[in-house]
Amino acid sequence: MTASRLPRLPRHTLTEGQAVVYDRIAGGQRAVGPQAFPLVGQDGALEGPFNAYLYQPALGAALEALGVVIRYETSLTKREREIAILLTAAVHESAFEQYAHEAVGKQVGLSDDEIASLRMVDVRVFTDARERALGDVVVALLRRGDLDDAEYSRAIEILGESLLFELIVLVGHYVTAAMQLRVFRVGAPDRSR
Secondary structure (H helix, E strand, O other), rough: OOOOOOOOOHHHHOOHHHHHHHHHHHOOOOOOOOOOOEEEEOOOOOOHHHHOOOOHHHHHHHHHHHHHHHHHHOOHHHHHHHHHHHHHHHHOOHHHHHHHHHHHHHHHHOOOOHHHHHHHOOOOOOOOOHHHHHHHHHHHHHHOOOOOOOHHHHHHHHHHHHHHHHHHHHHHHHHHHHHHHHHHHOOOOOOOO
């Protein structure tokens, strides 16, 4: 992918409102524990989708807060969350999200075979009924934006209403991220460095 279309915004160049969002990302829950990628680049700018958040701090703050809830405060297991994110990244060909969340997926126990299957938008590798149902729901949402009556009934039976709602919000959030990353040409970092 070509260089990002958005100029990178190092911390020392930010307005007060931008700095609040920057500090929430660079020093918040995402910064605790193992990370799939550095949140701040060598130039002092935020990496991945987060640099764009600074261009509209109110929206950036809302997306950051939603992202924290999705990543750390839902009833999805870590594996389930990464299955859904990686399917979304694959369907939307989001190189950065695949790069970042394949690393997270490995940290939470996804095997190389499972990750390879997710790259191909194939959930048949999952033998756990809940993971398989979750994967089927995500694929239907990404391909058709809906569940037919049979898919909905199965999702409710296995996942329940609350988890289905969480999953729909997660997919929507990561579709938004994938679109933003594509339009602003934010690719995966060079892995050879």
